[in-house]
Amino acid sequence: MLYQIILSGLTVGAIYALIAIGFTIVFSTVRIVNFAHGEFVMAGGMIYAYLSAVHGMPVFPAVAIAIGACVVLALLVYELGLASMDKDNHIAQVMITLGVGITLKGLAQIFIGKDTQFPPAFSAGGPLAVGGATIPYQMLWIVGALAVLMLGLYMLLHHTRVGKGMMAVSINHYAATLMGISPRRSAVIAFMLAGLIGGAAGTLLAPVASAHYDNGIFLGIKGFAAAILGGLGSPLGAVVGGLILGLTESVTAGYISSVYKDAVSLVLLLAILLIRPQGLIGKRLPQKF
Amino acid sequence: MGHEPVLSLQKVCAYYGNLCAVRDVSLEINPGETVCIIGPNGAGKTTLLKSVSRVIPKVEGAIRYRGASTAGVAPQALVAHGLIHVPEGRQIFPSMTVEENIEIGAFAVPGGVRKDKTDAAMDMFPKLRERRRQLAGTLSGGEQQMLAMARALMGQPHLLMLDEPSMGLAPKVVSEIYRQVDLLRGRGVTILLVEQNARIALRNSDRTVVMASGEIRHQGKSADLLAGGLIASLVFGK
Incomplete structure (x- = not known):
């Protein structure tokens, strides 16, 4: 029982972590909380479901196209909606991301449909039985994807020119500009990464938890909570926050009642923010000016 | 290039919203010259540098760098051509190491980071070499200023703009x-x-420009100004 609870908690947590990473990358590079982010996740799952159900497309081409579409969506959201905005007008930015989110939801409803869909799992075959717990293959895909994407993100940020530029922009926008780094280019890459990772989360989640046009808000809130919990701006924090949130929900649902799982995790979030306002991993930078 | 000025400003005005922070500034800087701008707080000195590096949006008048107009040019493109601005307050990257800070200075340089350049930058400031693995935010103010300069040198400056390098230092x-x-x-x-420290400025420059209220009040050879004692009257109105 406990194993099973922990395993499903980690799986849900891994999804939350993937969503949280998108919030964090965009926030640290562009200083925008992208409230449309949950809709990228929804779109990933919906497009994947649509391609496999309606067009009978095999799993991997469908997943690749769904993720690609999310990358393009994210790029469009930034370029058309946010790029030319006044950087300091936060309310307008929030309104734009909210509006874009609602639009994406509406488009999914119109073009893909209102039905709840269960696209096929990535690999066929029954669950693995390990020490009294059962592990569906999709669970392994989810956790594996989180590991691979995190590693990729780490390599990008620390070992490539583009990534180092993004880090510099996230630490000090003005100084980065004076070093010849383009904040706009960093922002474009941040949004595309968020689209990629968010879209991937959507396709991974859909076979186990269904795809529905209305899922975006809830997924976005969970991912945002995970990002805040870990410390907005820290990719590692996003992962830790996501896993803790997933585990808390799963343990609450398993031992208390699934009715309380959201309440307990939100109380946990509030408690942690009272003690550590910067989040679990978020840094208070040493600064001297 | 020949005798062409490295930088020439003609009737440059810069605005923050409707507030005019720099008014009708005309100035030329020749190759190899060190020109210093002095003046009280709010004189528009920093704004003038920001106008040259194109990081403030509302700038009027003609600015030419190495003969070409910089109107509409992105700051990044200017950096890539060796116009390097060391901003007020150092603006280092506190959560990166000293070495990473220095390396990022070469971001815009074609060919990227070169080991010999990094070494040369650290040779100038041996303290930075000692602390290369340390987070830059843990450096003292003076070391941070050195880091900001070392980082700027990585960009292979053709024109180096230093904004108050002495601020707050012993x-x-x-x-x-x-x-x-x-x-x-x-x-x-x-x-x-x-x-802001006029004495230091005059001793370390060929020419000095005195600014107040966004305008140039006086220009002249630093040596003459140093001898003439004109500064106090111009800057402080005594």
């Missing part, structure tokens, strides 16, 4: 910073310097 540290400025002058780097 006299001993200030003289160390200016020893390096002197070395750079010796190497023929063209420097545009902003200073």
Whole structure:
């Protein structure tokens, strides 16, 4: 029982972590909380479901196209909606991301449909039985994807020119500009990464938890909570926050009642923010000016 | 290039919203020259540097760098052509190591980071070499200023703009910073310097521009100004 609870908690947590990473990358590079982010996740799952159900497309081409579409969506959201905005007008930015989110939801409803869909799992075959717990293959895909994407993100940020530029922009926008780094280019890459990772989360989640046009808000809130919990701006924090949130929900649902799982995790979030306002991993930078 | 000025400003005005922070500034800087801008707080010195590096949006008048107009040019493109601005308050990357800070200075340079350049930058400031693995935010103010300068040198400056490098530093540290400025002058780097400390500025420049209320009040050879004692009257109105 406990194993099973922990395993499903980690799986849900891994999804939350993937969503949280998108919030964090965009926030640290562009200083925008992208409230449309949950809709990228929804779109990933919906497009994947649509391609496999309606067009009978095999799993991997469908997943690749769904993720690609999310990358393009994210790029469009930034370029058309946010790029030319006044950087300091936060309310307008929030309104734009909210509006874009609602639009994406509406488009999914119109073009893909209102039905709840269960696209096929990535690999066929029954669950693995390990020490009294059962592990569906999709669970392994989810956790594996989180590991691979995190590693990729780490390599990008620390070992490539583009990534180092993004880090510099996230630490000090003005100084980065004076070093010849383009904040706009960093922002474009941040949004595309968020689209990629968010879209991937959507396709991974859909076979186990269904795809529905209305899922975006809830997924976005969970991912945002995970990002805040870990410390907005820290990719590692996003992962830790996501896993803790997933585990808390799963343990609450398993031992208390699934009715309380959201309440307990939100109380946990509030408690942690009272003690550590910067989040679990978020840094208070040493600064001297 | 020949005798063409490295930088020429003609009737430059800069605005923050509707507020005019720099008014009708005309100025030329020739290759190898060190020009210093002095003046009280709010005189528009920093804004002038920001106008040159194109990081403030509302700038009128003509600015030419190495003969070409910079109107509509992105700051990144200017950096790639060796116009390097060391901003007020150092603006280092506190959560990166000293070495990473230095390397990022070469971001815009074609060919990227070169080991010999990094070494040369650290040779100038041996303290930075000692602390290369340390987070830059843990450095003292003087070391941060050195880091900001080392980082700027990685960009292979053709025109180096230094904004108040002495701000908030102990006299001993200030003289160390200016020893390096002197070395750079010796190497023929063209420097545009902003200073509040007029005495330091005059001693370390060829020409001095006095600004107040966004306008140029006086320009002249630094040596003459240093001898004439004109500064106090211009700057402080005594």
